[in-house]
Amino acid sequence: PMTERAMHSYDPQNIFARILRGEIPNKTVLETPHTLAFHDIHPQAPIHVLVIPKGPYVTYDHFAAEASDAEIVDFTRAVNQVCELVGVRPGDGLGGYRLISNAGEAGVQEVPHLHVHVMGGRVLGRMVSKP
Numbered sequence: 001p002m003t004e005r006a007m008h009s010y011d012p013q014n015i016f017a018r019i020l021r022g023e024i025p026n027k028t029v030l031e032t033p034h035t036l037a038f039h040d041i042h043p044q045a046p047i048h049v050l051v052i053p054k055g056p057y058v059t060y061d062h063f064a065a066e067a068s069d070a071e072i073v074d075f076t077r078a079v080n081q082v083c084e085l086v087g088v089r090p091g092d093g094l095g096g097y098r099l100i101s102n103a104g105e106a107g108v109q110e111v112p113h114l115h116v117h118v119m120g121g122r123v124l125g126r127m128v129s130k131p
């Protein structure tokens with residue numbers, strides 16, 4: 001079985017680490033002390049924003065287990081601010097959204113830095129599809 005360390009080993013060359021270091025550009029929606037939100041480069045919906053912690057966390061479970069209370073509160077509140085900024089709160093026009101955080105192999109995670117996808121602006125269909 002994988003060790004805790006191997007499960008959570010963070011690759012500092014992943015593309016979101018490079019965005020956080022300013023090495024590649026992004027279309028920022030929101031920056032807070034512990035969180036960055038930016039538009040997905042290949043949007044799957046009219047609104048598709050990625051919310052990432054600035055700290056080196058690979059997956060949601062890693063963040064939930066090891067991040068500080070301040071980071072967790074900041075990240076959670078940032079998701080709310082993004083919903084407000086991009087106008088997907090339920091009740092505003094075609095409001096509503098889906099949050100997705102893919103992790104590991106079964107989750108088909110491509111970038112090994114925690115990100116929550118905030119998607120909306122169209123009716124998204126139900127849940128997940130088969131491969």
Ligand code: AMP
Pocket residue numbers: 015024026039040041042043050101102108109110111112
């Ligand atoms: P996942 O499959 O959940 O790991 O999703 C990774 C997401 O990152 C995909 O939706 C990509 O389109 C997106 N992505 C990859 N590179 C960039 C980038 N440079 N800027 C913004 N989004 C990106």
